[in-house]
Amino acid sequence: MKKLHIVGIIVIAVAIGVIFVSLKNTSTYADFTEALANPGTEYHVVGKLDKNQPQVYDPRVNASEFSFTLIDNKGVAKQVVLHKSKPHDFEKSEQIVLIGKMHGEEFHANDILMKCPSKYNDAKGQIN
């Protein structure tokens, strides 16, 4: 069973290696304050749409640029530039996760995840 033992050791080594290497390169959830402190680093920022601030999407000028204001979980609001077209049902989102980095005072996001209560979570108590 010698060979199998060697194989087993390799398997364990690979598994441990994967855990360490991949954790090193993993971006973390953060708020704007942390992202602002490390402008070059990619973060996932969780927050809510500030519905009192304007949302700018003019596909005539640039179909892949959409800007709005997000309030993070600590209550800090920042202007966000999403380098994608405006997602469907953006206004209905309950919670937004942005993936990107700070660039000056603006947060530049290259991806967005939204939680819409209507589409994915069938919120109870919603009766027409």
Added chain:
Amino acid sequence: MDIQYIGEHLWAGKLGHAFITLSFVAAFLSFLAYCLASKNKAYLKLARMAFNVHGFSVLGIAGTLFFMLFNHYFEYQYIHQHSNKEMDMKYILSCFWEGQEGSFLLWTFWNIILGWILKRQLKNGEWEAPVMAIFALVQVFLASMLLGVYVYLSLDPDAAPFKIGTNPFLLLREIPENANIPLFSNPNYLARLNGRGLNPLLMNYWMTIHPPTLFLGFASTLVPFAFAIAALWNKQHQKWQAIALPWTYFGILVLGVGILMGGAWAYEALSFGGFWAWDPVENSSLVPWLVLVAAGHTMIINKNKGGSLFTTHFLAIGGFLLVLYSTFLTRSGVLGNASVHAFTDLGMQGQLVLYVITFIFISVILLIEESLFKVSYIFASLYILFFGLLYGYKRELMMVWLGGSAVVTIISYAKYFPKEKDEEELFSREFWMFLGALVLLLSGLIITYFTSIPVLNKLFGTDYAPKKIPVYNTWITPFAILLMILIGGSLFLKFKKTDTKQFGKRILYAFVPAVVFGLACVIPLYFMHNSGLSTWDAISYALLFITGLFAVFANAGYWIVVLKGKVSKSGAAIAHLGFALILIGALVSTSKKVTLSKNTSDKKVSDLGEGFDDKVSLFLQQGDTLPMGPYLVTFKGKTWKDIDFYFHVDYLKQNKDKKWEYAFSLEPHVQNNPRMGQAADPATKHYLDHDIYTHVTAGNFDTVPKKQNAWGNTKNYIGHIGDTIFASNAFVIIDSIRTNIGKEQYQKNDSLLEVTAVLRAVDAQSRNYQALPKYVIKNNFVFPKESEIDALGLKFVFSKINPEQGTIEIVMSEKLSNAKDFIVMEAYVFPYINILWLGCIIMAIGTGIAIAERIRKFRVPTN
């Protein structure tokens, strides 16, 4: 006083609930009776009867739910939430399993069907009682998912009660959140009630066949699991594998097909831009499949040569536990931010955890053979459980228990499990198969680890973000390369001992062409020009391509040369060939995916932040013709039927004479659902060697035509010579400003001063137009003279001159008919994606052949 509601069908809910209770009680009784029957056969009759009663009551639950869906009993929450009156009846199946309760019911249903078949197959044999006992126990747990009972477990009086299951037969007005809704003060509320309807994403034919297939696959992982547990129970580690083998391959086939159907659905109906997104929901069906495939292969080793006993048990049990774990991942709400389409939390997190723990517990107990050891493990586990329930620290205790159970498993393996005496040959089929099983298991574990990051965050209080698609691709590719090498070589190896020289010679026939042809493809694909990949990715993708080709050639060669094209024994070769094609197709179509829709309509591209070049959307106005990749695309306009909008886009391509001619049309569709929101449905043009895949991300959903001649969209511009004004159909440059007389002359003569702004408008086809609005001063009164460009529907008024700032003001109005329909579209080319689908079909056929052969072989010696 209680309100007497009119028109409610209360009997249906009562009937359904009666079936639920009966199915739970009968499953429990059947479990107990089968346990007793393993010692005393007299209990078999009772056990079988209870199992049948359980089965029929599950059918009864499903039947009642269907009846209610068909007849629109919207007083029931499940019916109200998942269907409505307008819905097409062909989607009624999708309504049935859209909710969690329904999908648990579907899973239970398949378990019943498999259980009945298995019960017949094993009748009166030594395996019937233990295997069916495990089956019944799983059914007890699944049936409890529908109970909807609350239990107080904690000593803390403020703690929330533990919820067992959710009952699909609850009335809408019984839901606590609905208690104060005024609708229910009306006794005749039902007359006004319609359902909320089905999620538009699920209104797709794939969605009527994908979930049942996937759940049948999940259900079939129970068979090898039940056998493996029964084997530990009976202490007969060897015999069960031949019986379970065809069942395992049946599970591999069905689960595999189910996963690929999910991929096809994602590709055709979802707009996340591909067939596989490494989403937790997808991963958690892929991982059990990988483990099941590994189990299937160690069973073959065992059958042909013996050995691999512990691995087989471990994998067969692990496959089912991973199905449970994935149920926990996707159904407990633990994924939170990680997945857009994770399911809702129905408050069953605790119950799902308990479910997973119970089966780990049972497996470990059965592994231990000494009673003192067994009793102390049971005692320690129960102690931890009660301590956790009573005093909290659930998280820490859970980790302690999991770690302890792992240690106990290792000790029991070392102490009690039968082991191999002689060493495996390096060049033997069993060793390569074993390595393949390990690679599959390891890649499954890595995917599980990446997918579980939100769970690990919860356990360790960390804050890691979930992995993105490219990370998965990078990490999984090396494992895929290893698999391809093993798949390519293993069939040429014999069990036990192989002549290495002959093996090397045969392998060379596949290896040399794979390297030559592979390099010829790979160099231009990944190394000639900037492919946008990291060096590591480029090299590993190239290696995967070459080894994938090797696997294709080797297995095709084995089938044709060694088996001489004989079908009955070709299952393995054909399935492996298909699997290699799937990987090659996935590799090429994903890594060489081309974004066609670069934004060519931009009039001005503002600078983007560093690292952001993903401009993937094209803005198209009705009538516009814009270049997109090798095509010219024209947005012809939209049509709509109720809430479904179809956007008609024509594609023109250059012919041999460099003339543009019509090639095809695509109609991406968006459902503008007032309640559920907008759901984009892609449109794809399929060619033999590539697909053009498009979907609409934004558009104009107005259905009222605008008045043709009214002016609107009036805007005031302040600027100077050389500035540009953007209209919706052109851009307008302030070329120059002319005056008829000098300033001094005007003051002297007290006459007419005329200042003219020379405006040049350029439309999308680069045609030039001129407008000359005038700013006229006579006797110190200002008379602006407007100017129109008829062809463009633009009107300009020269309204002001600001001498201090040196600026002028122009008011521009547009005809309302100018505000044309528009869409924002994304378009991609997926090259050679048909290799992937072809591979899927070939692999399914190969697995089917292998199952048929196994069943035939299995029948011949026993009968």
